[in-house]
Amino acid sequence: MLSKNKIKYIRSLDLKKNRQKYNSFLVEGEKIIAELLQDGNFEVELLCATPTWIETHQSAVALLKEKLIEVKENELKKISKLKTPNHVLAIAKIPDVKALKSSTETELNLYLDGIQDPGNMGTILRIADWFGIPNVFVSEESADLYNPKVVQASMGAFLRVNYQKIGFEKLLQQLPNIVSFGAVLDGANLFEMTLPKHGLLVIGNEGKGIRASVLEQITHKISIPAAKNGSGAESLNAAVATGIIVSLFKQNS
């Protein structure tokens, strides 16, 4: 059974400031939680589960011990962010920032300069996971990686992708030789370029694009060409654009 204080605590993690204060975040979805429990990098603080889940996950239950709270389905509804809550919900500790993967200068990496929509952020982590991108860097202004909607949209990618919040200037100091590619609306036609196997792809904010201060430090400005017969579309969704550009890089590597 969930105490009022626990409900209040779990709900408070909706807000970034509380996630930072407690160093904890919410994870939902049976499949994602199964992966979370197997993953060695994340510490589970609390797991709320219905008798149905508990009955079928006895080995996990044995390991969780007093971290497990048995809840009824209507209790789960009070703390879930999903329209249709699953039988389980976890609170995990935010891990320490991981070291850069050594392949930083031999593979394609991502820098997200102000991605705001949590759905886009999660979807981009999923792209990074699929294509094996070693590092995803995000600017201070980007959506919080531990926002429940980011975690959800990432479909478990947050468990596997190496990500780090860092200013662009500071990142360039750490990677002085990196060649950067900024996705803009008036850049070089990506379909006509020969892309390298490595570099840093920079994706900007959904509405405003890449900040001018970042753009001026970028080596190449690139664009996904629109239809020649001139459609009226002004842009692509940021996650879709990321997927397209990453796949064009990966195609020849």
Place this chain on the structure above:
Amino acid sequence: MLSKNKIKYIRSLDLKKNRQKYNSFLVEGEKIIAELLQDGNFEVELLCATPTWIETHQSAVALLKEKLIEVKENELKKISKLKTPNHVLAIAKIPDVKALKSSTETELNLYLDGIQDPGNMGTILRIADWFGIPNVFVSEESADLYNPKVVQASMGAFLRVNYQKIGFEKLLQQLPNIVSFGAVLDGANLFEMTLPKHGLLVIGNEGKGIRASVLEQITHKISIPAAKNGSGAESLNAAVATGIIVSLFKQNS
């Protein structure tokens, strides 16, 4: 001022059955509405706008006549589907199904077999708009094209893209010579294929993929290759996958 009946009517358009009953749908966003008012294919039934919008859109006001209802911002909140309502909201008539564009057998077209998420559906329309895809066909089970979230996520693409709800079998009867490509998880590696300029790309449901009955009628099964070092990702978001595959087709055409 909005009558209670009007509020009730506008809110009722949230449901597909009511959109079908009244043959009307909701449009929001100042930019999308500006495009809607310029577009000849859509009939505006009703436009609710604040004095701020009315003041700066006098030529539109003159044309709208009695279709315009002046509303206060708090009235707009009652009917808006947006967290932060704009100054304007329109009800438009669902247009008749357009004829197939003649380029059906010379360009790439899309068939969506059960896309459920309205955000994905809208984002895919935006992709079709960007790349100038002549026709987007959707199965009966797909999200409704006039769902407010689809309209919103399409960013105005619904005004320009030619789409049609049609069964796969029936479509093939109309296009007997078309070569079809189904996005699956165990298909031919897209990075190693030479893709034609035309055909029909089939994208399946977010969770279940393409239905077996459709899959068996598809000419080629194709996949976006995942990282060679084996990430744990099981799939890409459906709209992202669509964007990637369409761009690989367009790259050489």
